[in-house]
Amino acid sequence: MQSSKNFRWYGVITLFVIVAISYVDRINIAVLITDKAFLAHVGLAADDRVGQGFLATAFMLGYGVSAFVLTPFCSALFGVRRSLVYGLVLWGVVTWASPVFHSYGMLLASRILLGVSEGPLFSLASAYIKAHFRSDENGKPNAFVNMGTGLGLAVGYPLVGYLLTQFAWDTSFHVLGVMNIALGIPLVLAFVRMPPTHADGKKPSSFGEAMARVGGIVRGALHTRHLFLITLLTSAALAYLWGSSNWLPTYLREARGFSLREMGWLASLPQYATVLAVFVGGVLIDKVGRERVPFIFMGASVGVALSVLMAINARDPYAAACCLVAANFFWGLQSPAIPSTVQYCSRPEHTASAFGVTNGAGSLVAGFMPALMGGVIAAVSHGSGAAGAAGAAGAAGAASGAVTSAASASGFFAGFALLIGTQVVVFFCGLMLWLRDRSRGAAAVSGSQLS
Numbered sequence: 001m002q003s004s005k006n007f008r009w010y011g012v013i014t015l016f017v018i019v020a021i022s023y024v025d026r027i028n029i030a031v032l033i034t035d036k037a038f039l040a041h042v043g044l045a046a047d048d049r050v051g052q053g054f055l056a057t058a059f060m061l062g063y064g065v066s067a068f069v070l071t072p073f074c075s076a077l078f079g080v081r082r083s084l085v086y087g088l089v090l091w092g093v094v095t096w097a098s099p100v101f102h103s104y105g106m107l108l109a110s111r112i113l114l115g116v117s118e119g120p121l122f123s124l125a126s127a128y129i130k131a132h133f134r135s136d137e138n139g140k141p142n143a144f145v146n147m148g149t150g151l152g153l154a155v156g157y158p159l160v161g162y163l164l165t166q167f168a169w170d171t172s173f174h175v176l177g178v179m180n181i182a183l184g185i186p187l188v189l190a191f192v193r194m195p196p197t198h199a200d201g202k203k204p205s206s207f208g209e210a211m212a213r214v215g216g217i218v219r220g221a222l223h224t225r226h227l228f229l230i231t232l233l234t235s236a237a238l239a240y241l242w243g244s245s246n247w248l249p250t251y252l253r254e255a256r257g258f259s260l261r262e263m264g265w266l267a268s269l270p271q272y273a274t275v276l277a278v279f280v281g282g283v284l285i286d287k288v289g290r291e292r293v294p295f296i297f298m299g300a301s302v303g304v305a306l307s308v309l310m311a312i313n314a315r316d317p318y319a320a321a322c323c324l325v326a327a328n329f330f331w332g333l334q335s336p337a338i339p340s341t342v343q344y345c346s347r348p349e350h351t352a353s354a355f356g357v358t359n360g361a362g363s364l365v366a367g368f369m370p371a372l373m374g375g376v377i378a379a380v381s382h383g384s385g386a387a388g389a390a391g392a393a394g395a396a397g398a399a400s401g402a403v404t405s406a407a408s409a410s411g412f413f414a415g416f417a418l419l420i421g422t423q424v425v426v427f428f429c430g431l432m433l434w435l436r437d438r439s440r441g442a443a444a445v446s447g448s449q450l451s
Contacts, residue, residue, distance in 0.1 A: 008132040010191040012141045015125045016148040018084065018184050022118050023152025024159065025095050025176050029055045029111070030246045031160040034253055034260065038169040042104045049381075049411075051104065053374025055111055056246040060367025062112035066119025068360025074120045080128050081192045083120055088184040090117035096177025099170035119363075123356040126339045130351040131195050135344055136286070142343075143282020143336035150274030150332060153245055157271070161249075161264030224354040225345040226433060230338070233297065233429035234362030236422040237334055240304065243369035243419055244270075247377070247412070248324070255412035256317035266321050270328035277332025284333070285340050291437055293344075296337045297430030301423040303330030308420050312413045327419075334426065341433070369422075373415040381411030 032038040033052045044051050074083035094114045101107045122145075129141045163172045224230075248270070252263045281300075285293055304327050311323035339355060346354035 007191075007193070009141075011128055011132070011193065012144050014187040014191045015128065015145045016151075017187055018088070019121065019125070019145055019148025020152035020155065021176075021180055021184060022091070022121060023149055024156035025091065025114065025118070025180065026056075026059060027153055027156045027245055028095075028160050028172055028176060029059075031157060031164060031249050031264075032169055032172070034249055034263070035164055035169050041099075041102065041169070042107050044104060047378070047381075049374035049378040050371055051374075052250075053246065053370035053372075055108065056242060056370035057367045058108045058111040059115040060242060060363050060370075062115025063119045064115075064360045064362070064364030064367055066116040066360070067123060067356045067363055068119075070116070070120050070356075074124065080124045080194055081188060083124055084188045084192060085185055087117050087121065088180055088188065092177050092180035092184075094177075095173055095180060098173045098177075119360065120356065122339070122359050123353070126343060126355040127351050128192065128194065129339070130343050135290070138340055138343055139282040139285030139336060141282075142339045143278050143285070146282075146335045146339070147275045147278045149241070149335065150271045150278060150328070152271075154268040154271030154275065157249060157267035158264035161260060161267075165260060222357070224342070224350065224357075226341075226436060227345075227354070227357065229429050229432055229436075230341055230345065231358045231361045233426055233433075234338055234358045235365035236425035236429070237331070237338060238359075238362050238366035239369040240331055240419050240422040242366050243373050243422070244324070244328070244416070246370040247373055247415060251412045251416065252321070255409040256320060258317065269321065270325045273325045273329040274332035274335070277329040278335050281333040282336045285337060290344055291434075293337050293341060294430040294434035294437070297334055297433070298427050300330045300333040301426035301430065303327075303333075304426075305420045305423040308416060308423075312416055369418070373418055376418060377411040377415040379411075380414040 033044070033055070036046065039046060074080075078086065091114055094110055094117060098107065098110045098114075101110055125145050126142075129138055129145070133141050160172045163175060248267050249263050252258045252266055253260065258266060281296060284296060288295070307323050307327035307330060311320045311327065314320040314323055338358075342355045342358055343351055
């Protein structure tokens with residue numbers, strides 16, 4: 001028994017590693033859009049912020065649809081272990097082959113396909129944790145898996161930045177594609193095992209039985225308590241993550257004036273803060289009790305919003321970077337509370353699909369944040385640039401360059417201000433979850449007294 005309890009943690013560590021390498025894949029493009037050769041290869045202009053942002057949005061669209069639609073099929077037909085192996089093969093091949101695409105449209109298609117292959121990952125991880133850990137002990141394993149998010153971003157920015165400075169831009173795709181398959185698949189085969197009593201071990205005997213199982217999983221997932229609130233909260237939390245992580249490298253270079261080398265390690269610092277905060281959040285979940293978990297959402301959202309506001313208004317670029325580190329720390333506190341809440345509100349056999357619904361729908365909504373931020377950045381930059389150019393008519397070239405730089409910075413500040421709005425939504429959803437759970441608990445106590 002003790003050996004089994006120890007072995008389950010090897011599966012958690014494996015999922016942590018897979019989440020980390022998947023996030024390096026995801027932010028590869030965020031660094032590459034700072035490279036002129038890459039932009040020329042896919043036919044993007046350096047000031048086309050909407051087109052650049054939509055590369056991340058395309059991934060999230062594929063990811064969201066896949067998490068929502070494919071997760072029940074993965075859970076019913078293949079199980080957690082085989083689904084992870086198939087996903088690693090597909091996203092490793094897609095990543096390695098991406099440089100073959102010589103047009104923006106084809107690159108968008110490859111990003112959508114990458115999102116489709118990675119979509120069920122967190123749902124499968126949530127199902128593994130639900131099967132191996134009780135609800136009063138799932139905070140730390142959820143936190144550990146979610147720490148892969150921050151570590152992947154922290155390692156990814158400087159790694160891709162290094163590969164970009166030392167080699168051609170396509171090298172990063174080839175390195176990451178090989179890493180997915182060579183590292184991820186052996187770990188899954190060695191350490192990811194589901195309990196014999198879990199549905200993972202009972203494969204359907206016919207197509208009709210498989211479809212019936214899928215239908216039952218979906219219906220069960222849709223009966224998860226507070227499903228809409230959790231989905232809305234997940235959408236807002238992911239909108240912050242995807243908006244900030246995809247525009248952070250460009251923000252540091254163009255709005256704050258850091259070099260490519262400085263950008264790599266500075267962009268990684270907020271992600272290390274996320275890793276630390278996710279661990280702290282997991283410990284908090286197990287310590288404070290289920291009824292107080294909504295307070296984590298509420299308090300952390302206030303911290304994120306205030307930190308981003310200070311980053312926007314900071315004059316010193318290093319002070320702004322420190323504020324963004326603080327913002328990511330507060331965001332990391334929220335992260336493990338989301339899967340823990342889904343697991344608490346769903347039945348064990350429906351957890352993967354319930355998380356697929358919340359994570360899939362949330363990803364679809366959040367996926368538009370990079371493109372939305374790109375639109376705001378472009379609109380404000382062009383508006384400020386036009387006004388500045390008119391005011392500086394007849395000035396020297398250096399002054400004109402300063403106007404352009406200031407306009408670009410104002411655009412990024414406006415784009416990052418959208419991130420504050422996501423945290424207002426998180427706070428509201430956390431408050432509503434607390435109020436509903438409190439009234440549900442009061443009703444249960446009243447019913448027991450009457451009986």
